[in-house]
Amino acid sequence: MRAGRSLRLWRVAAPLAVGFVFLCVWEIVVRVNGVPRYILPSPHEIAVSLWTDGPSLLGSLLVTLRVTLAALAAATVLGGGIAVLFSLSRILELGFFPYAVMLQVTPIVAIAPLIIIWVKEPFLALLVCAWIVAFFPIVANTTVGLNSADRNLLALFRLYGASRGQTLRYLKLPTALPYFLTGLRISGGLALIGAVVAEFVAGTGGTETGLAFRILEAGYRLAIPRLFAALFLLSLTGIVIYLVLDLLSRLLLRHWHESAIDEEEE
């Protein structure tokens, strides 16, 4: 279909065009007004910094990424597990859910210092901070999903004498999968934010330095182009995490869920 294909083209071309125009305007404004680079570097200067500082920044990125991915994995396992426990016992859900919310609404910046004091191992401290931010969307979404099973299908399972385990495995878990994946996509971004916030609070702590610390450091030294370069890498990472999780979601749901079906297909 022609309309469909051109739409797909625009999906890539439009954001690229907007970005390009934005960078051009930025470059022109900086050059014409002679804005000093310690206030606002031009895209060109940032690109140069990205090239020269790239290798060392990538090393820092790996540190941050390790924390992020470990936190996301922990959030997936523990968040999913807690949601399953909630679905098995309503009392458990009623008792613990408010505390999960409490953990979620407490700003991580405020409790990160405590966690860093309590947890001696720096990597683990960062991991805990990122996990606290990342796990709630998974718990909340998966819990809703597990409770959303079709009522007639539930009746059918009862009719055939299904055990709780069977109902969970064949009905509730598949029903919850799209909800879980939505939570996972949100958590992917949040885990990165959590890791960055924790690094900001922790400083170096005498260990390997993550990307967030490089941003702080560049700020102190007025190495603003490097700061922007690090920032750019950080958002790029966030986008890549989102895209990977989105792809995963589409692959898992491609046969049956509306969200994973191309508009043109219907």
Place this chain on the structure above:
Amino acid sequence: MRGIGKRFRSGVAALAGIDLDIGDGEFLSLVGPSGCGKTTLLRIIAGLAEPSEGERRLSLGPDGGGRMSRERVGFVFQDPTLMPWGTVVDNVLLPFRIAGRAGPAERERVGTELRAVGLAGFERAYPRELSGGMRMRVSIARALVTDPDLLLLDEPFAALDEITRMALNDDLLRLWEARRTTVVFVTHSVFESVYLSTRIAVMTARPGRIAADLPIELPQPRDRGLRTSPNYAAICATVSDELARAMADRSR
């Protein structure tokens, strides 16, 4: 192992003083206005809901004793009620999977059932790839795959277009003629119920009662030709009159 006699009496607001015996191999339709508790009655028969009064009893076999095994009931809902994440085979295999045996013999059985409802070749399709009528066929195949003694259908064709509905009526009739499973069929279509049933129970609303219990003495096997026969028209008129009287009684 064939046949069910059932006595049932309930007295909630939804249903009141219902006595109903369902004989072995009968095709019984429950006809009535919406809100008359047809679905509730069906769910009670299935054991999905408990009556607040009275008792339901299932007799099995010549001795009339014993509990009916879970697998001996098939239920078809108003919606196809399929698992969207499973293929057609996954869906029809579900009763066996829950029973903890989904081996080659059961898969063979699923294949046979899918051929019987005219879905051969769609085994690996997902529900969203099928039309409404085909989804309903999957649902019927799932209900029949365990070879139930009692098949319960809750307005299964209400959401389908006329042409699909007639085709499915014929298919259901053919399936029933081949096995003589006891069927309880809920519908609000007089024409559908007369075409399919050996017996019709007309129900009234609030509280649901059985106002008339009519045997349908039409020749078998039945086919499309019946729909235009005068005999069929006369019985439809009788059932419609009963329904009208039942509703007039209520409003009086």
